[in-house]
Amino acid sequence: MEKSSRSLLxxxxxxxxxxxxxxxxxxxxxxxxxxxxSLPLSGFTFDWFLMLWSTKALHEAxxxxxxIALISASLSTTLGIFAARATSRFEFPGKRGIVGFLxxxxxxxxxIVGVALLVVMIQLGxxxxxxxxxxxHVLVCTPFAIAILSxxxxxxxxxxxxxxxxxxxxxxxxxxxxxxxMVAPGIISSFLIAFTISLDEFIIAFFLTGTDATxxxxxxxxxxxxxxxxxxxxxxxxxxxxxxLLLLVAEYFRRRSTQFSANSSASNESIL
Amino acid sequence: xxxxxxKPIIEIKNVEKRFGSVTALDGxxxxxxxxxxxxxxxxxxxxxTTLLRIISGFDFPTxxxxxxxxxxxxxxxxxxxxxxxxxxxYAIFPHLxxxxxxxxxxxxxxxxxxxxERRVNEALALVDLKGFGPRESHALSGGQRQRVALARALIxxxxxxxxxxxxxxxxxxxxxxxxxxxxxxxxTVGITFVLVTHDQEEALIMSDRIAVMFDGKVAQLDTPExxxxxxxxxxxxxxxxxxxxxxxxxxxxxxxxxxxxxxAIGKITLDADEQYAAGADIxxxxxxxxLTILYSETADDKDSFAATVNARSYYxxxxxxxxRINDTDIHATISMRNTAGxxxxxxxxxxxxxxxxxxxxxxxxx
Numbered sequence: 168m169e170k171s172s173r174s175l176l177x178x179x180x181x182x183x184x185x186x187x188x189x190x191x192x193x194x195x196x197x198x199x200x201x202x203x204x205s206l207p208l209s210g211f212t213f214d215w216f217l218m219l220w221s222t223k224a225l226h227e228a229x230x231x232x233x234x235i236a237l238i239s240a241s242l243s244t245t246l247g248i249f250a251a252r253a254t255s256r257f258e259f260p261g262k263r264g265i266v267g268f269l270x271x272x273x274x275x276x277x278x279i280v281g282v283a284l285l286v287v288m289i290q291l292g293x294x295x296x297x298x299x300x301x302x303x304h305v306l307v308c309t310p311f312a313i314a315i316l317s318x319x320x321x322x323x324x325x326x327x328x329x330x331x332x333x334x335x336x337x338x339x340x341x342x343x344x345x346x347x348x349m350v351a352p353g354i355i356s357s358f359l360i361a362f363t364i365s366l367d368e369f370i371i372a373f374f375l376t377g378t379d380a381t382x383x384x385x386x387x388x389x390x391x392x393x394x395x396x397x398x399x400x401x402x403x404x405x406x407x408x409x410x411x412l413l414l415l416v417a418e419y420f421r422r423r424s425t426q427f428s429a430n431s432s433a434s435n436e437s438i439l
Numbered sequence: 440x441x442x443x444x445x446k447p448i449i450e451i452k453n454v455e456k457r458f459g460s461v462t463a464l465d466g467x468x469x470x471x472x473x474x475x476x477x478x479x480x481x482x483x484x485x486x487x488t489t490l491l492r493i494i495s496g497f498d499f500p501t502x503x504x505x506x507x508x509x510x511x512x513x514x515x516x517x518x519x520x521x522x523x524x525x526x527x528x529y530a531i532f533p534h535l536x537x538x539x540x541x542x543x544x545x546x547x548x549x550x551x552x553x554x555x556e557r558r559v560n561e562a563l564a565l566v567d568l569k570g571f572g573p574r575e576s577h578a579l580s581g582g583q584r585q586r587v588a589l590a591r592a593l594i595x596x597x598x599x600x601x602x603x604x605x606x607x608x609x610x611x612x613x614x615x616x617x618x619x620x621x622x623x624x625x626x627t628v629g630i631t632f633v634l635v636t637h638d639q640e641e642a643l644i645m646s647d648r649i650a651v652m653f654d655g656k657v658a659q660l661d662t663p664e665x666x667x668x669x670x671x672x673x674x675x676x677x678x679x680x681x682x683x684x685x686x687x688x689x690x691x692x693x694x695x696x697x698x699x700x701x702x703a704i705g706k707i708t709l710d711a712d713e714q715y716a717a718g719a720d721i722x723x724x725x726x727x728x729x730l731t732i733l734y735s736e737t738a739d740d741k742d743s744f745a746a747t748v749n750a751r752s753y754y755x756x757x758x759x760x761x762x763r764i765n766d767t768d769i770h771a772t773i774s775m776r777n778t779a780g781x782x783x784x785x786x787x788x789x790x791x792x793x794x795x796x797x798x799x800x801x802x803x804x805x
Contacts, residue, residue, distance in 0.1 A: 324528060324530065326526045326527075326528050326530040327530050327532060329497055329517070329524075329526070329530065330524070330526055330530035330532070330591075331532075331543070332496075332497075332516070332517045332518045333495060333497075333517050333518070333522075333523055333524045333592075334518075334523065334543050334544030334591065334592075334595060335518050335519075335544045335547065335595065336518055336543070336544065336546075336547065337516075337518050340547070344543075345532060348534045349532075349533070349534060
């Protein structure tokens with residue numbers, strides 16, 4: 168017993184080290200007072216962050232990324248609401264096949280999606296811009312939005328909807344007064360996760376971005392200049408923090424949404 | 440009690456409902472009178488919930504028609520019907536507090552705040568939840584949730600209140616108390632209540648009339664007493680309470696009475712409004728409490744028969760005996776109240792059994 172738990176502990180430690188050690192290198196070198204990424208550390212500095220502050224191209228890339236993420240997350244969450252509502256509440260022919268197709272971008276290699284979209288855009292004569300990136304990101308974010316929203320819509324007790332209709336409120340009123348507030352945590356969670364995915368996505372953005380570089384594309388471009396590497400470390404560190412924050416908030420709302428539905432079905436916890 | 444002349448508030452005419460190849464309702468016709476407490480009683484899958492959902496407007500009949508208050512409901516969606524429902528799960532909106540839940544349906548009337556508040560408080564008082572308005576709905580117990588669901592429906596002043604197995608999620612003690620209270624509430628507000636339940640005791644206690652349903656059809660529609668004393672057929676008789684079924688032969692029959700011969704017992708005269716051919720095989724039924732154990736082996740009473748205790752179940756206030764009559768194969772279940780000084784017989788004990796007049800009822804074989 169003692170021995171097996173010790174080997175399990177070793178396994179866990181090795182696993183976590185492989186997973187997170189590279190991430191922990193980011194802050195270490197982001198604050199290291201040397202242009203060369205190597206040990207031993209030479210000293211502590213904020214210079215690399217100050218350098219980020221003064222790089223104009225970076226600000227443009229950051230702005231592009233934020234706008235693309237905002238629009239992609241809004242669109243994919245809206246589409247996700249429609250799809251999740253339709254699949255959780257209604258039966259229609261070919262439902263399983265349609266859901267499968269909607270979820271397919273989850274497993275398609277992004278490079279294939281990127282190349283295919285690029286070909287389509289060029290054939291359609293569209294010039295590459297932030298908007299073409301939005302199209303690509305909506306494509307990859309929507310399956311995530313559907314997955315998150317489906318669980319929110321599925322755990323929604325249908326009798327709540329019927330109760331609202333029964334109390335004289337029509338379908339539209341019911342959607343806004345009961346369904347939407349109940350699945351709101353799921354919607355926020357879906358939005359934040361789609362936002363994070365779009366913010367971090369590189370391959371599709373790389374193919375479709377044109378001149379409006381996104382943050383990951385900008386970072387990729389900067390890797391050609393070894394002198395910029397420490398400031399990229401600093402930028403990477405900030406992005407990890409942002410992503411982590413967004414995911415924590417998303418998880419908080421996702422849990423609230425399941426808590427809601429757990430409450431509505433529990434009806435007999437204690438006596439009057 | 441509702442007089443026979445009360446006009447129907449709900450008229451259901453030859454309603455059929457099919458879900459694909461499954462027939463949930465197979466030609467149901469019945470009237471529900473204004474102001475009565477009406478129950479739809481039956482085992483799960485008998486169509487009672489489907490019928491309630493058709494009345495509420497969540498389902499529409501495949502054929503047949505439904506009138507509420509004289510109006511055809513064929514095209515009327517649930518939000519425009521003069522009915523309100525208490526759901527089995529209560530369906531309390533978890534994102535709203537108690538007062539917001541109760542006032543939910545009134546919001547569209549755009550009442551002044553004070554008026555809305557007054558009506559909500561009135562509805563809460565009606566269900567004994569005075570002062571519960573600001574409470575969060577997820578902090579309520581099962582019984583409180585049910586009261587909120589009741590208040591939320593009653594505040595709409597519906598013509599008909601529909602209750603879908605409202606007590607099934609409560610524990611036994613609370614359920615017993617709520618049965619009495621629902622009945623009292625119905626008489627206070629004077630609204631027609633339509634209850635769906637699979638619990639025969641619940642239906643008997645609360646209802647003015649009960650429709651017993653099997654396989655999408657109404658098997659019998661009667662008052663609780665009639666249903667219990669004179670079940671229409673074998674299935675109704677065994678669904679409601681316990682019934683001993685005893686085969687018998689018709690000796691003679693006229694328009695008022697019937698003489699039958701039971702193998703183990705002998706000749707008995709029953710009231711009957713139907714004539715039977717002499718020599719025909721029929722079944723008669725007798726309830727366990729209609730039979731009495733005499734706790735003696737001597738045959739001083741002419742109308743008593745020897746019996747042997749086969750098995751017994753002790754319930755505290757009652758003991759149920761399974762006895763064999765006159766050493767034949769005829770068994771009967773007998774319930775005896777465990778009053779002071781009355782022994783509890785052991786299996787194998789010999790005793791005698793008797794019954795009062797009008798204890799047997801004829802059971803149709805359909």
